[in-house]
Amino acid sequence: MYRTHTCGELRLTDVPNEVTLAGWVQTIRKFGSITFIDLRDRYGITQLLLGEELNKKLDDQPLGREFVLQASGTVQERSNKNPQLSTGDIEIRVKDFTILNRSAVPPFTIQDDTDGGDDLRMKYRYLDLRRNAVKRNLELRYAVNRAARNYLHEKGFMDLETPFLIRSTPEGARDFVVPSRMNPGQFYALPQSPQTFKQLLMVSGYDRYYQIVKCFRDEDLRADRQPEFTQIDCEMCFVEQEDILRMFEGMIKAIFKDVKGIDYTEPVERMSWEEAMWNYGNDKPDIRFDMKLTNLKSPLKKEGVQRATGELIGGAGFGVFDNAETVVAIAVPGASEYTRKQTDEITDWVKRPQIGMQGLVTIKCNADGSFKSSVDKFYGPEKLQAIAASCEAKPGDLILILAGREERTRKAISELRLEMGERLGMRKKDEFRLLWVLDFPLFEWAEEEGQPGRWVARHHPFTSPKPSDIDTMISNSPQVANQEEYLQHPYAGIKANAYDMVLNGNEIGGGSIRIFQRDLQEKMFDALGMSREEARHKFGFLLGAFEYGAPPHGGIAFGFDRLCAILGGSESIRDFIAFPKNNSGRDVMLDAPSTIDAHQFSELQIKLDLK
Numbered sequence: 001m002y003r004t005h006t007c008g009e010l011r012l013t014d015v016p017n018e019v020t021l022a023g024w025v026q027t028i029r030k031f032g033s034i035t036f037i038d039l040r041d042r043y044g045i046t047q048l049l050l051g052e053e054l055n056k057k058l059d060d061q062p063l064g065r066e067f068v069l070q071a072s073g074t075v076q077e078r079s080n081k082n083p084q085l086s087t088g089d090i091e092i093r094v095k096d097f098t099i100l101n102r103s104a105v106p107p108f109t110i111q112d113d114t115d116g117g118d119d120l121r122m123k124y125r126y127l128d129l130r131r132n133a134v135k136r137n138l139e140l141r142y143a144v145n146r147a148a149r150n151y152l153h154e155k156g157f158m159d160l161e162t163p164f165l166i167r168s169t170p171e172g173a174r175d176f177v178v179p180s181r182m183n184p185g186q187f188y189a190l191p192q193s194p195q196t197f198k199q200l201l202m203v204s205g206y207d208r209y210y211q212i213v214k215c216f217r218d219e220d221l222r223a224d225r226q227p228e229f230t231q232i233d234c235e236m237c238f239v240e241q242e243d244i245l246r247m248f249e250g251m252i253k254a255i256f257k258d259v260k261g262i263d264y265t266e267p268v269e270r271m272s273w274e275e276a277m278w279n280y281g282n283d284k285p286d287i288r289f290d291m292k293l294t295n296l297k298s299p300l301k302k303e304g305v306q307r308a309t310g311e312l313i314g315g316a317g318f319g320v321f322d323n324a325e326t327v328v329a330i331a332v333p334g335a336s337e338y339t340r341k342q343t344d345e346i347t348d349w350v351k352r353p354q355i356g357m358q359g360l361v362t363i364k365c366n367a368d369g370s371f372k373s374s375v376d377k378f379y380g381p382e383k384l385q386a387i388a389a390s391c392e393a394k395p396g397d398l399i400l401i402l403a404g405r406e407e408r409t410r411k412a413i414s415e416l417r418l419e420m421g422e423r424l425g426m427r428k429k430d431e432f433r434l435l436w437v438l439d440f441p442l443f444e445w446a447e448e449e450g451q452p453g454r455w456v457a458r459h460h461p462f463t464s465p466k467p468s469d470i471d472t473m474i475s476n477s478p479q480v481a482n483q484e485e486y487l488q489h490p491y492a493g494i495k496a497n498a499y500d501m502v503l504n505g506n507e508i509g510g511g512s513i514r515i516f517q518r519d520l521q522e523k524m525f526d527a528l529g530m531s532r533e534e535a536r537h538k539f540g541f542l543l544g545a546f547e548y549g550a551p552p553h554g555g556i557a558f559g560f561d562r563l564c565a566i567l568g569g570s571e572s573i574r575d576f577i578a579f580p581k582n583n584s585g586r587d588v589m590l591d592a593p594s595t596i597d598a599h600q601f602s603e604l605q606i607k608l609d610l611k
């Protein structure tokens, strides 16, 4: 037997038992004739005390960091207790030890505060994984996995596997492809999600499906994305949107409870996509803090709002506002005392290329009710007061205003809102606020350089329109006569039966009620400019299945890695993946991707023609 206990297990109540432990040598400290060793395994650290009688053996068989050691001895009370360790009250007075394996000197210290840089730790990820900090993250990941499984199992969901070697799926990213040796010149695609399979399973009558599953998308890796990532993927039959929302807020709440001990009893808030865009400038608002946008001027229509505020800032001779398509403001609570240096810093922040604004207008709402603005020349006290009132700013607030093109400005102010929330400590890591964003547009208008504009599915082409919009979809042609006028086209107003779950400003899940009627599905493909032939070629199996009694169905998928990262209080999903890839999609430990042998190319009948 290698061990009687783990290194995290022994307590004062075990004194004076005889035990055997096995683990890795974390540290060795010599005090005169006595040697202390911290022995580590997955469960903790236990101090070993080796007396004088073992010195000869230690000289003959010197130990080093990360050696695998087995030690037997007696549990005794420690004179110098360590309250930081769960085993800190005891130590093992070692009678004998065996070196089970030796270790080369590790390239970095395997401790909470390691001296290893990112690249080095990724190269030796198997050593990095021994560190407590990483281990805690993987434990949390497993806890989330278990909580989700328990909940779904209890609700009657079946975990059904779906294949990885498939043909293209409809999530709209680029596919990873795998050449087929047995079918020369042909390729499998790796699934961007199990979307079509889970819909087929519904047709087959498995009315509650889930899978915690890898998905593959060959996208440029914007900050904190992975080419392969994990989803909690779910689908249900005979459901409407409301059924899905209830089922899956139940799941997230169960995860909160099991993993974090949080009783999230209040109902999950709901917000329409339009409200989210209008009030927060993006479709995944962080509602842990308020600071809503005030739309002083915008080409978008939102009944009874934008016209009035536009009047406040127009015609004062301030060209920046007069010429801008959009002017938006936030009132930052309690920031009126910001110094010139601080406001300059924020101005520099919005001018960064990632934000891309020309400048920032500020209005300080002083505690005495007066105003001080960077545009005092154009706006007298009354106008400033009126602007402040429309921003619902209070004395002590600092109003920040951006102006420019609609899309960019709205995006910029939404980033600025988050940045100010961060600076003011309003985005607390241990506070969790869930939100459903609903009523997304079904279509988006996409314009690529040199191409005519076209409708694309905002979610994916199997997402159904709201029942009340089905007629509009069926009875109108998707043709847009004039490029500029797509906003007036009836399709622009069609809402999707789709929903996103947002946690602290991150989209953690999304899904939809699906189209299950063949004619509506074909109309959808028409709208997306996909010919009948192309649709049949790509998704013929699904359209075929829809001929044989497809039930009404819908589903959702949660980004498992992201959910873990947020629950673990981290920005980075990489910390929650045992073997992640770096920002260029490389596994630096395996050195993958890599070239393959000449005979593999020849078996595949593939010749490289690298540009």
Ligand code: ASP
Pocket: 171, 192, 193, 194, 195, 234, 510, 511, 512, 555, 556, 557
């Ligand atoms: N397949 C979708 C996705 O991966 C989710 C869903 O519609 O269920 O985003």
